Amino acid sequence: MRATLVTAGAWLRRRADDVAAILFIVMFLAFILQIITRYVINFPLGWTFELSMLCWVWGVLWGAAFVVREKDEIRFDVVYSLLGERTRRGLTVVTGLALIALYGISLPAVTDYVLFMRVEHSAYMNIRLDIAFFVYVIFAVAVLVRYAWLTWHALRGEAPETLLDATRHEPSP
Amino acid sequence: MNLVSPFSLSLWAITLLALFGLPIGHAMIAGSILYLLIVGQDMGLAAEQLLNGLYNSWILLAVPLFLLSAELMNVGSMSDRLLRFCDAMVGRFRGGLGHINIVQSVIFAGMSGSAIADLAGTGRVMINMMTKDGKYPVSYAAATTAASAVIGPIIPPSIPMVLFALVSDASIGYLFLGGIVPGLLMALAQMVINSIMAHRKNFPVEKPIPLREWPKITIEAFPALMMPVILLGGIYSGVMTPTEAAAVAAAYAFLISAFLYRSVTLRQTYDAFLNSARSTASIGMLIAGALVFNYVVTIEQIPQAVKVLLDGFELTPTVFWIMVNIILLVLGCLLEGTTILLVIVPVFIPTALAIGIDMVHFGVVVVFNIMIGLVTPPYGLLLFIVSNLAETQLRLVIRDTMPFVLAMIVALAIITFIPDTVLWLPKLLGYRG
Numbered sequence: 001m002r003a004t005l006v007t008a009g010a011w012l013r014r015r016a017d018d019v020a021a022i023l024f025i026v027m028f029l030a031f032i033l034q035i036i037t038r039y040v041i042n043f044p045l046g047w048t049f050e051l052s053m054l055c056w057v058w059g060v061l062w063g064a065a066f067v068v069r070e071k072d073e074i075r076f077d078v079v080y081s082l083l084g085e086r087t088r089r090g091l092t093v094v095t096g097l098a099l100i101a102l103y104g105i106s107l108p109a110v111t112d113y114v115l116f117m118r119v120e121h122s123a124y125m126n127i128r129l130d131i132a133f134f135v136y137v138i139f140a141v142a143v144l145v146r147y148a149w150l151t152w153h154a155l156r157g158e159a160p161e162t163l164l165d166a167t168r169h170e171p172s173p
Numbered sequence: 174m175n176l177v178s179p180f181s182l183s184l185w186a187i188t189l190l191a192l193f194g195l196p197i198g199h200a201m202i203a204g205s206i207l208y209l210l211i212v213g214q215d216m217g218l219a220a221e222q223l224l225n226g227l228y229n230s231w232i233l234l235a236v237p238l239f240l241l242s243a244e245l246m247n248v249g250s251m252s253d254r255l256l257r258f259c260d261a262m263v264g265r266f267r268g269g270l271g272h273i274n275i276v277q278s279v280i281f282a283g284m285s286g287s288a289i290a291d292l293a294g295t296g297r298v299m300i301n302m303m304t305k306d307g308k309y310p311v312s313y314a315a316a317t318t319a320a321s322a323v324i325g326p327i328i329p330p331s332i333p334m335v336l337f338a339l340v341s342d343a344s345i346g347y348l349f350l351g352g353i354v355p356g357l358l359m360a361l362a363q364m365v366i367n368s369i370m371a372h373r374k375n376f377p378v379e380k381p382i383p384l385r386e387w388p389k390i391t392i393e394a395f396p397a398l399m400m401p402v403i404l405l406g407g408i409y410s411g412v413m414t415p416t417e418a419a420a421v422a423a424a425y426a427f428l429i430s431a432f433l434y435r436s437v438t439l440r441q442t443y444d445a446f447l448n449s450a451r452s453t454a455s456i457g458m459l460i461a462g463a464l465v466f467n468y469v470v471t472i473e474q475i476p477q478a479v480k481v482l483l484d485g486f487e488l489t490p491t492v493f494w495i496m497v498n499i500i501l502l503v504l505g506c507l508l509e510g511t512t513i514l515l516v517i518v519p520v521f522i523p524t525a526l527a528i529g530i531d532m533v534h535f536g537v538v539v540v541f542n543i544m545i546g547l548v549t550p551p552y553g554l555l556l557f558i559v560s561n562l563a564e565t566q567l568r569l570v571i572r573d574t575m576p577f578v579l580a581m582i583v584a585l586a587i588i589t590f591i592p593d594t595v596l597w598l599p600k601l602l603g604y605r606g
Contacts, residue, residue: 020450021443028241028446031234031420039412049231056234056453057227060461063454064198067447072455073196074509078552080194091193098190102203106216113217114224132228136220143199 016066020059027055046124054122054132061135065142089154096151103144111137180473183208187466197512201462208469219465226464231416232345233460235286235335237453238419243290244445245426246281250436251397252295255280256302257382258394265381268371270303271317272364278321279360282328283401284422286335288547290452291325292318292558300563308377313370315563316573319555320363323544323581328356330404330419333514333540336460340467340519343532345415346408347599351537354598355588359541362580370576396429409602456511463515470519480523490528494589497521498542502582505546509554513543531606537595538588545581548574 034048080088114137118130187204191197202219209216227233246252256277263272277299281291296318303314326333329349338345370376382390391398404422407413413421430437470476488496504513518539525535547555550571560567588594596606 017447020454021447024237024241024446024450024453027234027237028420028423031238031417032424035413035417035420052234053228053231056237056457057224059237059450060227060454060457063450064458064461067451068454068458069451072451074198074455074459074511075194075196076191076508076512076552078507079192088194095190095193095195098186099195099199099203102206102210105210106206106219109216110220113215113220116217133220133224136224140220 013066016062020063020067023055023059023062027052027059030055050122050124054127057132058135061139065139065146089157092154093151096147096154099147100144100151103140103147107137107140107144110140179208179211180469180475182211183469196458197509198458198460198462201459201466201516205462205465205469218468222465222468223461227457227461230339232335232339235330235345235416235419236332236456236460237449238416238423239286239330239332239335240290240452240456241445241449242419242423242426243285243287243294244449245423245430245437245442246284246397246400247290247294248430248437248441248445250434251426251430252281252298254390254394254434255397256295256298257390258398260379261382261387261390264379266368267378268367268376269379270309271313271367271371271376274299274303274314274317275321275324275360275363275367278324279328279356280398280401282325282356284330284397284404284426285325286330286332286419288322288325288544288555289558292322292555292562296322296559296562300559304563310573311563311565312569312573313374315559315565315570316577317363317367318563319548319553319559319570320574320577320581321360322555322559323547324356324359324363326544327352327359327537327541329353329408330415330422331540332456333510333543334536335415336511336514337518337536337540340515341522341532341536343536344604347533347604348536349405349408349415350599350602350604351533351595352540354594355537355541355584358584358587358594359581362584363577366576366580396433400425459509459511460515463512466516467519470516476520476523479520480527483524484527488524488528490530491590493524493528493530494538497525498538498585498589501539501542502545502549505543506549507552508546509552510543510546513546514539531592531596533599533604533606534592534595538585541585541588545578545585548578 030048030051034045034052037048038044080091083091114133115130117133118128120129121127122129122132183204186207187200190200190203195203202223206216206219209218256273259273259276259280263269263276266272277295278291281295285291285294299318300311300314303309303317304311325331329352331349331352334348334352335345337343338348400422403425404418407418407421408415427437427442431442483493501513501517504517522532522535526532547553550556556567556570556574560570563570596604600606
């Protein structure tokens with residue numbers, strides 16, 4: 001059962017990576033198309049630019065939610081890396097709970113904002129902005145789940161392996 | 174400043190959360206939500222600021238595109254060819270491999286906008302080359318590699334300068350131009366240190382590459398050497414915006430690696446895109462956090478408050494420069510560069526403008542300064558990466574990097590107090606200041 005879950009998790013993770021890579025490729029190709037239509041055939045296509053910008057927004061938030069590994073996160077680990085494992089687990093619980101509280105309490109308001117944007121449309125492709133911006137809700141929920149998981153593991157006394165990776169790059173002298 | 178005002182509480186929250194190991198981007202978003210909660214504003218503003226900030230700042234697109242072109246260049250055999258070219262140029266001097274390392278970074282700097290990409294791309298090759306047969310101590314090879322990677326974001330293109338342009342409204346094109354002379358000055362400073370160390374420690378001299386092989390080596394490296402020309406030529410002829418030039422550079426890197434050098438597989442291409450997407454998301458989160466927090470800073474009018482505070486001291490430009498440089502160097506030892514650039518630097522901009530400091534000069538000096546922070550302990554990102562790559566002790570790498578850091582600080586003083594080292598080239602090409 002556990003093995004099946006792990007395999008399923010790994011599969012999902014790879015598909016999430018695929019989405020991020022595809023978003024990046026579309027952003028790049030749309031931008032190149034924009035340059036070609038502007039400079040080569042002198043007939044700039046507005047939607048290409050808009051598509052690039054949307055892929056950039058989605059790429060950042062989707063990537064932050066599902067693709068960035070714990071060790072890729074940019075953090076301030078001067079103090080953190082000097083601490084013992086027990087203390088670190090304690091801090092993971094504290095910061096995890098704070099993050100869950102603040103992202104959680106703002107979730108209804110940010111969802112409202114995103115849904116309210118259905119009244120606006122993007123300039124060229126006429127996409128409803130609530131759909132374009134919905135990635136923020138996905139991001140916020142994914143972050144809540146991720147930190148609930150990290151906090152739960154820290155509480156049970158297991159330092160999540162991925163979290164340790166973040167500080168392993170500093171070999172002790 | 175009141176210690177329990179909503180802004181102070183938000184700042185405390187961000188500082189503590191980040192100090193306790195939360196990723197900085199999340200810490201800034203969480204702290205800003207706390208602020209909105211306390212002052213009773215709509216917390217949906219967090220999403221609004223983040224989404225609109227990312228969606229409407231088209232210059233930010235240059236960030237993923239520069240990351241991509243560096244990734245694509247590292248995939249192909251382009252770096253090997255460049256290495257032979259550098260060997261032909263400077264390999265014959267004492268400490269030759271150290272010089273090759275530095276010159277290679279200068280050329281690479283002309284194509285990539287990130288020090289980390291430079292280091293990740295060619296770091297291992299450079300270290301192996303220098304330590305093969307025990308020619309150089311591992312820690313010295315690592316130190317040279319880390320120090321020379323700092324040149325990357327100073328010589329254009331440069332992701333940190335794109336971010337400075339975002340917070341200051343200075344022209345990216347002129348910022349890029351302004352970085353060229355300081356970047357070369359930094360390389361020169363490093364080569365001087367390398368020469369001194371080479372003579373003192375009696376590092377070996379490489380076998381010179383005979384002149385008759387030069388044309389072949391140059392032709393092989395030529396398409397790669399054309400990259401900075403296309404990039405900068407495109408921007409300064411006024412034909413392309415820096416963002417467009419970044420896209421063209423990425424396309425060019427892909428085309429010559431795939432078709433001319435025939436060294437890229439489909440799998441490698443996919444990995445290059447995925448790696449770029451991943452780096453984009455980690456940097457993007459930091460930018461996103463800064464966008465939300467900058468909203469708080471703006472409604473609290475923090476930069477204006479700092480200006481009023483500094484006005485009280487009647488600072489001369491010289492004192493202001495010394496103060497800013499020292500603050501940034503100290504912060505560079507503790508914080509990650511992008512955070513300093515997006516959060517701390519904007520606070521000084523109104524004061525700098527008020528006392529008549531040129532924004533292009535200010536931007537280049539600030540980026541130069543913050544990049545030195547990449548190799549200053551205890552928090553020097555490049556030091557961590559390089560000691561990992563070289564599998565050597567961080568302590569030894571830090572020891573061997575120190576002479577380079579001192580030389581770079583001397584170079585920093587020069588570009589700070591002789592503005593023309595930065596502004597000469599932009600003025601030559603039409604900058605009016």
